[in-house]
Amino acid sequence: MARPGDTLRLGKDxxxxxxxxxxxxxxxxxxxxxxxxxxxxxxxxxxxxxxxHMRLESGRLSLQLDGTLHEHEPGADFxxxxxxxxxxxxxxxxxxxxxxxxxxxxxxxxxxxxLWGLTNEGRLRPDGxxxxxxxxxxxxxxxxxxxxxxxxxxxxxxxxxxxxxxxxACGYRPTYRPPQDTPRLQPTA
Numbered sequence: 001m002a003r004p005g006d007t008l009r010l011g012k013d014x015x016x017x018x019x020x021x022x023x024x025x026x027x028x029x030x031x032x033x034x035x036x037x038x039x040x041x042x043x044x045x046x047x048x049x050x051x052x053h054m055r056l057e058s059g060r061l062s063l064q065l066d067g068t069l070h071e072h073e074p075g076a077d078f079x080x081x082x083x084x085x086x087x088x089x090x091x092x093x094x095x096x097x098x099x100x101x102x103x104x105x106x107x108x109x110x111x112x113x114x115l116w117g118l119t120n121e122g123r124l125r126p127d128g129x130x131x132x133x134x135x136x137x138x139x140x141x142x143x144x145x146x147x148x149x150x151x152x153x154x155x156x157x158x159x160x161x162x163x164x165x166x167x168x169a170c171g172y173r174p175t176y177r178p179p180q181d182t183p184r185l186q187p188t189a
Contacts, residue, residue: 002029002109008116012036012095015112021105029105031112035059037092044087044148051103052080054088059096063088085148111144114176132167135160140174 001022008015019030044064054061056076063070063078065086072078080086090096102108114137118124124133138147138160149156 002113008112008120010116010120015116017109018099019101021109024105026105028101028103029108030099030101033098033100035061035090035096035098037094038089041089042087044085046083046085046146046148047080047102047144048146049082049104049143050106050108051082053101053103054078054080055099057097057099059094060091061088061096061098062091106144107141108144110175111141114141114174115145117176132163132170133172135163136167136172136174139164 002017002020004017004020004023006017013036014034016032017029018032019028021027021029041064054072054077056072056074058074060074061072061076063072063080063086065080066084070078071091115124118133138156142157146153
């Protein structure tokens with residue numbers, strides 16, 4: 001479970017939890033994200049029942065929202081409604097800082113920990129490999145995050161249900177928690 005101040009790293013990008021679901025009784029989760037200029041654009045996706053509210057503090061942000069490209073400058077304040085297909089990235093050249101609130105929280109903290117953690121460790125690439133872990137992630141986070149595949153959602157879920165047992169048998173899991181630094185007890189004199 002994420003705590004305020006926990007920071008995830010992915011290459012040069014960082015995500016810091018500001019307010020957690022536990023603090024808001026699940027009403028929302030809020031993070032500060034610092035994006036380096038994008039090397040690749042993230043996949044088009046949507047959140048079926050969540051609203052994302054963004055406040056751009058510095059840098060620039062490109063947002064592809066329902067087929068329209070929006071360019072945001074510092075001070076921009078915008079939201080992404082449930083079901084809106086989108087992708088966002090830093091077009092460069094400087095770092096972009098965004099305060100990002102997701103309402104309601106659902107499992108958003110676990111989504112961030114899982115996707116950032118697996119990608120950071122090289123176990124999940126932007127192209128979707130390893131393929132046998134993707135069905136587990138799609139099933140576990142279907143209320144929070146859906147990648148646009150071009151197929152009907154019901155068909156995607158059916159395929160995931162068929163492939164999930166094989167992924168589990170290969171040792172893949174639907175969630176990931178990054179290792180946390182824990183203080184060691186010091187012997188007393």
